[in-house]
Amino acid sequence: MASIKIRAKAKDGVTTVKTLMSHPMETGLRKDKKTGKKIPAHHITEVTAEHKGNVIMTANWGGAISKNPYLSFKFKGGASGDKIKISWVDNKGESDSQEAAIK
Amino acid sequence: MNLLRRKFLKTATYIGATATAISTGVLLPQRVLGAYNAEAFAAKDVSGAISGSLGSDQYTASDAIKLKAPDIAENGAVVPVTVSSSMSNVEAISIVASANASPLTSSYQLSPACEAFVSTRIKMGKTADVIAVIKADGKLYSATKEVKVTIGGCGG
Numbered sequence: 001m002a003s004i005k006i007r008a009k010a011k012d013g014v015t016t017v018k019t020l021m022s023h024p025m026e027t028g029l030r031k032d033k034k035t036g037k038k039i040p041a042h043h044i045t046e047v048t049a050e051h052k053g054n055v056i057m058t059a060n061w062g063g064a065i066s067k068n069p070y071l072s073f074k075f076k077g078g079a080s081g082d083k084i085k086i087s088w089v090d091n092k093g094e095s096d097s098q099e100a101a102i103k
Numbered sequence: 104m105n106l107l108r109r110k111f112l113k114t115a116t117y118i119g120a121t122a123t124a125i126s127t128g129v130l131l132p133q134r135v136l137g138a139y140n141a142e143a144f145a146a147k148d149v150s151g152a153i154s155g156s157l158g159s160d161q162y163t164a165s166d167a168i169k170l171k172a173p174d175i176a177e178n179g180a181v182v183p184v185t186v187s188s189s190m191s192n193v194e195a196i197s198i199v200a201s202a203n204a205s206p207l208t209s210s211y212q213l214s215p216a217c218e219a220f221v222s223t224r225i226k227m228g229k230t231a232d233v234i235a236v237i238k239a240d241g242k243l244y245s246a247t248k249e250v251k252v253t254i255g256g257c258g259g
Contacts, residue, residue, distance in 0.1 A: 014218060027226070029204065045139045056214045060156070062144040064200060064208035064226045066181045072222040073211070 004098035008084050015078030015102050017049065019071050019086050027063030042092055047071060050085040051078055078102045143207050149199055152207035153236050153243070156197045162236050162243035165190075170235045170246040176227060179252040185222040186235040186246070193219035195238040202231030227252045 003022040008015055021044065028041025047059040056075050078084065080102055087097030143155025154160040171185040186196055196219065197210040208225040219237060227233075230251045237244050 051216070054214065054216075056216050058212045059221075060140055060144075060210045060212075062205055062208055064203055064205065066224040066226055070183075070222075070224050072185075072220075073213075074218040074220045075214075075216045076218065077216050 002098070003096045004086050004088070006084065006086055006098055006100035008078070008100055008102040010078050010080050010082075010102050014074050014076055015082075015084070016074045017072065017084060017086075019047075021047075021069050021071075021086075021088060021096075023067070023069060023088070023090065025063060025065055025067045025069060029063070042090065044069065044088045044090045047086065047088045049073065050087070051075065051082060140210065143210065144205055146207060147205065149201050149206045149234065152199050152205070153197060153234075156207055156210035157195055157236060157238045157243055159243055162245045165237075165244035165246065168235060168237055168244060168246035170233065170248050172233050172248050172250050174249075175251045175253065177253060179227045179229070179254050181224050182227050182233075182250060182252070183222070183224050184233055184235070186220070186237070188219035188237055188239075188244075190219055190237060190239045190244070193217075193237055193239045194241075196221050197236045197238075198223070198225060199234040199236065200225060200227050200231050201234060203228050 005020045008017045023044050024042055026039050026042040030039045032039050041063055043063045044061050048055055049057040057073050059071060082102045083099050084102055085097060085099045089095040140156055143152060146152045146155050150160040167190050168188045172182060176182040184198055193213055195212050198208045199206045200208050211221050227250060232247050233250050234245055234247045
């Protein structure tokens, strides 16, 4: 589905990971202008980051994270060439994941 | 191939794959790391949001937390927030927007490999305090910043 872009860079033993995901992130509070009905909540609920098979970070998100969410975090111990994997699951059960190499 | 041998190999592979999956944490029971905390997100007040996501609503302000957010957010739908800290043994970080219908915007569980640093963009319904709460060594510490919002971020 390619909804996740990842940029990971290692410097001085710390890897900074930046990711951008494509997702509507509907809060469930917005009303459809034409019908007047509330657009149902549809947002990523959990993002998992894995490095060498270990989950290094889990993010729990509500609808208050902006549309097409951006997330950045840092961790120690990543080396250039290592793979990092980012996966997300949303409240409708949809999911996606992507791997990238640390630069 | 002998049918029995084939079946045995198939079962063995299944068991092996599941065991590997469990050991690498793919099949972790939901409650362990990062279980989706629906109650915390449903909490209508700051205290409920923090205790739901971090286990307690007792927190103290700390200078060791740097909370970067704009003084005025032109667009409440996209407010960049960065939380960083020099603290050690940080287990989790929660970001709360005090005037949102559901104040908890997000919560992050960090493994020991992670630095205390998280950056994202949140929606804010109106001018409010953004509170970053960090759980380190079992205790909660916070930093607060008021962000003025000119256009609300939830579609009004």
